[in-house]
Amino acid sequence: MDYSLENHASYIGRPVSELPTPALVLSKPVLEHNTRILLEDVKELGIKFRPHVKTLKCTEVTRMMLGNTHRGIVASTLAEIRGSLELVKSGELDECLYGLPVSASALPFLETLTKSLKIILMIDSEQQIDLLESYLTKSPSVSPWPVFIKIDVGSKRAGLVTDSPSLPKLIHRIESSPAASVYGFYCHAGHSYACRTEDAAAAVLQSEIEGVVQASKYLLDKDRKIVVSVGSTPTAHVIKRLQGVLPEGMDLELHAGNYPTNDLQQVATSLVTPTQQAVRILADVCSVYPERNEALINAGTVALAKETSEFPGFGIVADRPGWSVVRMAQEHGILGLKSSEQTERIAGIMGVEVNESERVESSFKVGDKVLLYIQHACITAAMHFAYYVVDEEDIVRETWVPWKGW
Ligand SMILES: Cc1ncc(COP(=O)(O)O)c(C=O)c1O
Incomplete structure (x- = not known):
């Protein structure tokens, strides 16, 4: 049984950083x-x-x-x-x-x-x-x-x-x-x-x-x-x-x-801004690999979806858009540094820089949590059993349970 489905309400009032991962966060x-x-x-x-x-x-x-x-x-x-x-x-x-x-x-x-x-x-x-x-x-x-x-x-x-x-x-x-x-x-x-x-x-x-x-x-x-x-x-x-x-x-x-939600595919159209994305996925950093400048998170295909757009990978780290999920297995996501015209654009809008020589060991450590913008909200949301609904400060104020199945 999905943990969030049974326990979501107990997280009301708590910051997103305390949520069980992977979790779907809605602003x-x-x-x-x-x-x-x-x-x-x-x-x-x-x-x-x-x-x-x-x-x-x-x-x-x-x-x-x-x-x-x-x-x-x-x-x-x-x-x-x-x-x-x-x-x-x-x-x-x-x-x-x-x-x-x-x-x-x-x-x-x-x-x-x-x-x-x-x-x-x-x-x-x-x-x-x-x-x-x-x-x-x-x-x-x-x-x-x-x-x-x-x-x-x-x-x-x-x-x-x-x-x-x-x-x-x-x-x-x-x-x-x-x-x-x-x-x-x-x-x-x-x-x-x-x-x-x-x-x-x-x-x-x-x-x-x-x-x-x-x-x-x-x-x-x-x-x-x-x-x-x-x-x-x-x-x-x-x-x-x-x-x-x-x-x-x-x-x-x-x-x-x-x-209502938007996602990277919608941002890629240029008709909405990155800050109009209401959905992010919270994941844990589980391992870090300085040799290949990559990190491993506990959100893979089933938490994110295999959808793509001009943004690299299958999701990008919301506050460090140079880092994206460059490969996935069922429950593993690999964070790597990949810049593109679109990530530069997002970084510009968010006032952060994409530094292509950034090192994983100075960016992430085991135990960190990352919030990811995702490629296609409709498909990603279908895989989550409860939504954590946050305010401007990323504090959970409500939880919503979607209709599942066919
Ligand atoms: C028949 C139909 N109508 C409306 C929509 C809504 O489209 P959108 O999600 O692009 O707003 C969809 C989405 O796939 C659809 O299949």
Whole structure:
């Protein structure tokens, strides 16, 4: 059994340096700052916002993202929807998009969940309509299912591209099906993580809008009111650069998930600053190797994740960004000195220097603790059973338990 899961609350009031390691540390002031900015942006634009709950998968952050204003979420697992039911009970949430194209296994569980909240399905193939229609003959309790049609604007994950001959066929099939009704069009610009400037992110955002508007032209029922949902963390940061007016009958909605926490992949886009990262992993220095100028920490692949970005390695030491986790085994991380343009940038912003001749024996000793910025918060957080929530002084003020599993 995970020690933090059983004992997290006993650390409230204590400094992070006293936490059992490896531990996931969340800065509440940073989370509040990041969520507030986005809520202000969508308020200013007068559009709806649908947070994705997949990053921290917990009631407290979902509540922050909804901001007492928005009432719908996206979830990528059934466990996330089950976890969110607490917010349905408290009257803060009433709708959820199940963000994967619907599967035969998920359908009965989703049907059960419709007793608690409105469930919207994601559709990108006529075979899913076959599935819904055959399910309808066995279980007519939900008919029709509201569906978002997934449009691919470049990420090549789920979805149909707008010039696919399958797209109009799918739309017309849904329009004539008793098992589904068009709720709207949805695209997720995962490829925007490769953007390095605001202009690049704004161009992807514009392509998302063009994608959903283009797709909606295939609707036969021209009077149908629909929702068009666009977003990703990088494109959400530039939502205020949205240009043009949407056609009549279309409600614009923004979605994003990673933005409360951020991580090195987001810092690499240059759309957020290093200090907007809310997640750090605390680890112990377990050994030091002057011969190879490296140290060993007790956070490896399972505590950090194998994700990468232009920042070297799998995590960087927050207050000494020249040092990063250069190799990993399951539970071992190797700290080495590796400078890059990105680490120089982070060091500059944080007012520290990356000295390439620094020696491990003068930087770390056994018993030290290090706090690491990580590459991709969604994947790293999934491996921790309790979050230690700290204030500006890195004192634990709360502990949160995420929803696990599928
Ligand atoms: C379908 C869908 N919508 C929204 C999001 C949120 O994107 P981001 O985490 O970039 O904000 C994701 C993330 O993977 C997603 O898969």
